[in-house]
Amino acid sequence: MTPALKAAIDFAIANETAWPRDILAHLESGFFEPAPDNEVIGPTAPRGGPNGVIYWHGKRVAEWGDPTRADMTFSVAKSYLAILAGLAWRDGLLTDLDAKVSDKVAHEAFTGPRNGVVTWRQLLTNTSEWEGTLFGKSDLIDRGRNLGVEGQGKKRSTRPLAEPGAYWEYNDVRVNALSLALLHLFRRPLPEVWAERIMQPIGTSDGWTWRGYRTSGVDIDGKVIESVSGGGHWGGGLIINAEDQAKVGLLIAADGQWNGREVIRKEWLDLCRTPCALNPHYGFLFWLNTGRTKWPSASEGTVCFLGAGGATTWMEPADGIVAVSRWLDSTKLDEFMRLVRSALAD
Numbered sequence: 001m002t003p004a005l006k007a008a009i010d011f012a013i014a015n016e017t018a019w020p021r022d023i024l025a026h027l028e029s030g031f032f033e034p035a036p037d038n039e040v041i042g043p044t045a046p047r048g049g050p051n052g053v054i055y056w057h058g059k060r061v062a063e064w065g066d067p068t069r070a071d072m073t074f075s076v077a078k079s080y081l082a083i084l085a086g087l088a089w090r091d092g093l094l095t096d097l098d099a100k101v102s103d104k105v106a107h108e109a110f111t112g113p114r115n116g117v118v119t120w121r122q123l124l125t126n127t128s129e130w131e132g133t134l135f136g137k138s139d140l141i142d143r144g145r146n147l148g149v150e151g152q153g154k155k156r157s158t159r160p161l162a163e164p165g166a167y168w169e170y171n172d173v174r175v176n177a178l179s180l181a182l183l184h185l186f187r188r189p190l191p192e193v194w195a196e197r198i199m200q201p202i203g204t205s206d207g208w209t210w211r212g213y214r215t216s217g218v219d220i221d222g223k224v225i226e227s228v229s230g231g232g233h234w235g236g237g238l239i240i241n242a243e244d245q246a247k248v249g250l251l252i253a254a255d256g257q258w259n260g261r262e263v264i265r266k267e268w269l270d271l272c273r274t275p276c277a278l279n280p281h282y283g284f285l286f287w288l289n290t291g292r293t294k295w296p297s298a299s300e301g302t303v304c305f306l307g308a309g310g311a312t313t314w315m316e317p318a319d320g321i322v323a324v325s326r327w328l329d330s331t332k333l334d335e336f337m338r339l340v341r342s343a344l345a346d
Helices: 003-014 023-028 076-090 120-124 172-186 190-199 242-253 266-272 330-345
Strands: 051-056 059-064 209-220 223-228 237-240 303-307 311-316 321-326
Touching: 003 051, 003 059, 003 330, 051 242, 076 120, 076 172, 076 190, 076 237, 076 242, 076 266, 076 303, 076 311, 120 172, 172 190, 172 209, 172 223, 190 209, 190 223, 190 242, 242 303, 242 311, 242 321, 311 330, 321 330
Parallel strands: none
Antiparallel strands: 051 059, 051 321, 209 223, 209 237, 303 311, 311 321
């Protein structure tokens, strides 16, 4: 490892998130929202220390901490749901992104004059303006959510809803509605599909879990299946290690190819990496760097999977970079990117 790359890793270690190790206590303290909206209804896990891995042109060039430790990843799960949607698209289960979800999903969550006209594209771009309560959590909890002031005890918003497709908002309840809809398409647990179609082909460990809530059991063909969550701020979501996350990142950076096999259609990933009309930094649940205005130190083609508390999978396909950093203060991510890019360019 070069001195410059070691300096980048030292920076990541020195700039650990301020989050405590006891994640359950952190959530119950009201970090995301005050009581009673902060009730934890899914499993949680205490976190480890800063860790991560860096690949450059497919070669592992650095690691730090314990990248084999599985930790909660929060909204990284959103990007994984987009990949699952791509599998449904490939299988012909999802043929028209602009079709109403209610055309294929017979569930009360997709009924009525508003929710009944929500489309798949709107769910995938966080523009659905879906309204209601799902699994005991109201969309009002995250309505008006501002990621720039996350953790400042935001209360429920009175923001009036726009028409579906007319407003972008980061809202976990609406992402959970997408997960529910995908469950209805596949008609089997989404973690099973994820393991079979993504994780096993790329050779990850089996030490990850993807969970929902104690309230998210759904009847599918007479069998109750847990609908998984697209985040973790009420518990649930993905618990996975940096090693496995890096392999998923390598797969995405390679346009869905793994050892000569097409695991994900490139055409779907191109859709995921295309900015939506209402947010230039967001595609199909993928974070983007359009105009280099989100992370100035990274390239235009940067794609990230981001989770609260500093869970990041950073991909720069043109420059051969795939890096996973865990528990890095999110305000320091751009500087970390600068240090890594500079080190690899030397």
